Amino acid sequence: MSVTEKMTSPEAVLERENLAYLGDAKGKSEGEWTPKIVAFCCNWCSYAGADLAGNNRASYPAEIKIIRVPCSGRVNPLFILRAFQKGADGVILCGCHPGDCHYMTGNYYTRRRMALLFSMLDYLGVEKGRTRVEWVSASEGAKFAATMNEFAEKIRSLGRNVRLEDIRCRN
Amino acid sequence: MQRIGVFVCHCGSNIAATVDVAAVAEAAKSQPGVVFATDYTYMCSENGQNLIADSIKEYGLTAVVVCSCSPRMHEATFRKVADKAGLNPYMVEIANIREQCSWVHKDTEIGTPKAISLMKTAVAKVNLNTPLQEGESKVTKRALIIGGGIAGIQTALDIADAGYKVDIVEKTPSIGGRMSQLDKTFPTLDCSSCILTPKMTEVAQHENITLYTYSEVESVSGYVGDFTVEIRRKARYVHEDICTGCGLCMTKCPSKKAKNEFNRGLNTRTAIYTPFAQAIPNVPVIDTEACIHFRTGKCGICAKNCAVQAIDYEQKDEIITEKYGAIVVATGFDLIDLKPFGEYAYNLSPDVVSSLELERILNAAGPTSGHLQRMSDHRQPKEMVFIQCVGSRCEDDRRGKPYCSKICCMYTAKQAMLIKDHYPDVNIHVFYIDVRTPGKAFDEFYRRAVEDYGVDYIKGQVGKVTPQADGTLLVHGVDMLDQKVVEINADMVVLAAAVEPNPDIRKLATMLTLSIDNNNFLNEAHPKLRPVEAATAGVFMSGVVQGPRDIPETVAQAGAAAIKVVGLLAKDKLKTNPCVAQSDELYCNGCSVCQNVCPYGAISYTEKEVRDHGVRDTRRIAQVNPALCKGCGACSVACPSGAMNLKGFSNRQIMAEVDTVLCQ
Structure with missing residues (x-):
């Protein structure tokens, strides 16, 4: 070449x-950089799973910031775009396992909606590794912590995300 | 701008060990809107609660953030504190700095900044909170039971005895269900009708119970406390209020060749009939397909013989509309279709019968008056083979079911003993995969069959049943314990067919928005903690519609469903969750997308006159019924024009949280 x-x-x-x-x-x-990660958790399964991780003292990195939503289906694609605009390095969305949604069908919408959104983001340069949907039930505290560790590790390896960041929003 | 108070809890050392709580409180003071911030050892203690209540009054707080344990733990506690102090309870937000901070991070160096970030996020959200009011909805003090078997009967009696009105809708001409078809019941061998018919009579005579037999639920609308149900009362062609139940019409009816469903098709009945002698109500029905009058326009013998002129060939189906506060689904079961099990020759020989057919044969009121007979030549059998798990625990989902039907082991032991009691010379062989007898006095019962009655239990399956020229049935099976092939020349073969929910349940589940599993059994709201409630509020379940079970379990569950219904009907008003969706009429264009994604049918449309920039306009606008909405927010995401929003989790609130989380 x-x-x-x-x-x-x-x-x-x-x-x-x-x-x-x-x-x-x-x-x-470069050395001081810590990733910023937003985790949307549904109230009934994944938020409870995160609580269980706490009960079991299963640690995960502090850069994971959880936002509670009633259902994974409540997460508007705009929230995720907003997160990237505001400088998030990764966004993970956690909900009840398919078939177990507290609201019956919410996570099915999430699954289809996010498949589309994530491919569009990938096209825009936000790699697929930076976005993830994971099903975590209220009894899966260990899985929650493991998923968060794994995701944070992945984001660290991908480095800083700047593709959608609006530097006017940076502070 | 809100006047926000921030209260940081130490939770003893649970939080304070890894989070510098004083620093969090200090950082809070510089947040927008925060007028007061402090920390305390235990916020949830009485002193902690008083601290919050006093501060609300002293500083005139309009919103509160508590940095403590998970909102799943104490959100309700702190909301109550706010309510008592005169602040709207929905102006309280929790920052989860225990489960999601202090317990998962090692030291204050990591814990404190994270806790501050969580606090800031909660403050940002609460800044946008608005006071929400819990709604109220009325409760119609009447319950509907769908299905008049033992499950429905018991539920209805328990509710009616508590003083509430109950209606039973039963598809067939009489209540009684499967239990009325049984001969004796295990493990005590009481006569089934002797214990059931008094209950049926009690239902018929109870002042609080209305019976709609030969009726079906046509449609259901509404929600918990206020269901509107349309019931189709199929034309009986006999006036229920006039008929005296003398039965003369049935003895005179010349059309006697209709299949008797109650006897599982083993014999015939007349065109005007009651399913069985003790039917409740004791009012016949005309089967229009068999009736000569309906086929040819002639005959009319029943009408001529009826002394009270109760017969009315012109009767039409009638739809009645009734309001209910609660609905119990108790539609019961049927046996699976045995036609696909060709290897057992069920279609080839009348002497291969299902267990329920044998039950009718053994019943004194059955087609053979209780005499054990082969249906082909009315000879008494000498060798009988019972085949267990026909369609139960079956890997082939095209013809069988993966689950254990639970009752077959016990009723087979019962039937074997009943036969041995009356015909000690009959040899009985039972082919089984496992004998499952968990239940009070169940295993003792089974052992009695083996040890005292000498029933021959063979562990193994039957490969083929071949009808022979002499009328016997050659059963080819395997004895797995002796590891050899067994051939038995049987006179009669009984198939313990799997139970399955009545197929009607699919239609009903759609009407009531109930969830059903792969095998058409109803799903409960929680398999352990809410076993008789459906996920749809105000709908309950009882009996085999939820899963295979025996009579005592069904009766126990019926009682449980009844107390849930009574608990609901005892309330005058129901409180509704205020965190529900709301549409903005200025943005809504009535496109119906939200209605399509709503799993609760909470969204309807209305024509509304709106003023837009001084112009009057009529628009189709989405309306959310707060009593039905559960607050999932699916509509708020699906709405293409951003008109739908979710109170308590609004777009602006979540956006503010996203912004704040990323702002450090």
Whole structure:
């Protein structure tokens, strides 16, 4: 591959753009970076699963911030876009297992809706690894912690996400 | 702007060990809207609660954030505190800094910033909270029982005895259900009708019970406390209020070749009939397909013979509409179709019978007056083979069921003993996979069959039943314990067919928005903690419609369903969850998307006159019934114009949380 090819390859362009954004991060060098992760949890299964993880003292990284919603089907795609706009590095959505939805069908809508949204985000440059839907029941505290550890690890390996970030929102 | 108070709990050392609670309270003071912040050892203690209540009054707080354990734990507690102090309970938000912070993070270095972040998020949300009022809905003090078997009968009696009105809708001409078809009941061998018919009479005579037999539920609308049900009263062609039940019409009827459903088709009945002698109500029905008058326009013998002119060939189906506060589904079961089990020759020989057919044969009121006979030549059998698990525990889902039907082991032991009691010379062989006898006095009962009565139990399955030229049935089976092939020349073969819910349940489940499992059994709201309630509020279940069970279990469950119904009907008003969806009429364009995603049928449409920029306009607008809405928020996401929102979890509130979570 010639130098010009290397310079104009999509990866290189992306890399440069990323660096340009990163240069704007005030006073934050690469080493200090901790990811920002939003976890939407449905009230009946996954939020209770997160509580159980707490009861069992199953730890997961502090960068995971949980937002309680009544049902995974309550999560509007706009919330996820907003999170990326505000600088989230990853968004995970947790709900009851298919068939177990407290509201009967909410998680089926989530499943279909998020499949579409995540492919669109992937197309826009927010890699599939940064978005995830996971079914966690109220009895799966260990699974909740394991999922969060795994997801945080994945986000760390992917590095900072800047594709949809609006730097005017940065503070 | 709200006046917010932030209360940070130590929870002893549960939170304080890994979160610097004072620092969280200090950080709260600089948050927008926060006028007061403090920390305390145990917020949920009486002193902690007083601290919150006093601060609400002292600082004139309009909103409260409690940083403590999970909202699933104490949200209700703190809402009550707010309510007592004169603050709307829905102006309280919880920051979960125990289960989701102090317990999962190791030290204050990590715990404190996370707790501060959670606190800020809760403050951001509560800034946008609005006071919500719990709604009230009325309770119609009348219950509907669908199905008049032992489950429905017992539920109805228990509710009626508590002083509430009950209606029973039964599809067939008489109540009684499957239990009325049985001869004796295990493990005590009481006569089934002797214990059932007094209950049936009690139902008929109870001042609080109305019976709608030969009727079906046509449609259901409404919600807990206020269901509206249409019931189709099928034309009997006999006036219930005039008929004296003398039975002369039945003895005179010349059409005697209709299949007798009550006897499982083993004999015939007249075209005008009651299913069985003790039928309640004791009023016949005309089977129009068999009746000569309905087929040819002639005959009319029954009408001529009826002394009280109760017969009316012109009668039409009638739809009645009634209001109910609660509905109990008790539609019971039937045996599976045995036609696909060709290897057992059920279709080829009348001497291969299902267990329920044998029950009718053994019953003194049955087709053979209780004499054990082969249906082909009316000879008394000498060798009998019982085949267990026909269609139960069956891997082939095209013809069988994966579950254990639970009652077959016991009724087979019962039938074997009853036969041995009357015909000691009959040899009985039972082919089984396992004998399952969990239940009070069940195993003793089974052992009596083996040890005292000498019933031959063979562990193994039957591969084929071949009808022979001499009228016997050659049973080819395997004895797994002796590891050999067994061949028995039987006179009669009895198939313990699997039970399955009545097929009508699918239609009913759609009407009542009930969830059913792969085998058409109803799903309960919680398999352990809410075993008689359906997920749909105000609907309960009783009997085999929920899963295979025997009579005592059904009666116990019927009592449980009844007390749930009574608990509901005893209330004058029901409180409704205020966190429900609401549509903004200015944005709604009546597209029906929300209605389609709503699993509770809570959304309807209305024509409403709106003023938009001074222009009068009539629009089709979505309306949410707060008594039906459960607050899942599916509509608020599906709405293409953003008109739907969920109170308590509004778009703005969640957006504010997202913003704050990412803002550090």
